[in-house]
Amino acid sequence: MSRIAITGALFVDMGEGHAIRSGDRAGQITYKRQPRARYECLTCRATEGPVEGPAAVARFVAEVRAVHAARCGTPAARQAA
Numbered sequence: 001m002s003r004i005a006i007t008g009a010l011f012v013d014m015g016e017g018h019a020i021r022s023g024d025r026a027g028q029i030t031y032k033r034q035p036r037a038r039y040e041c042l043t044c045r046a047t048e049g050p051v052e053g054p055a056a057v058a059r060f061v062a063e064v065r066a067v068h069a070a071r072c073g074t075p076a077a078r079q080a081a
């Protein structure tokens with residue numbers, strides 16, 4: 001039997017907005033409230049982020065576990081908290 005350990009929590013607020021349906025910007029989203037994300041490590045108690053904006057959130061979600069794992073428990077991680 002395997003044991004599952006929760007090592008961190010990724011919080012993502014998708015923001016509030018709507019997709020533009022026509023014109024030059026069709027398919028883009030305008031935000032009333034920007035998307036936000038932050039990551040809390042349960043091992044070293046550091047928090048990464050928060051970041052704001054759709055591009056920053058997408059990059060953060062894709063990379064934060066690896067980025068944090070590289071500095072988990074280090075002084076740099078504690079400073080980020």
Ligand SMILES: [Zn+2]
Nearest residue numbers: 041044072073
């Ligand atoms: Zn950590």
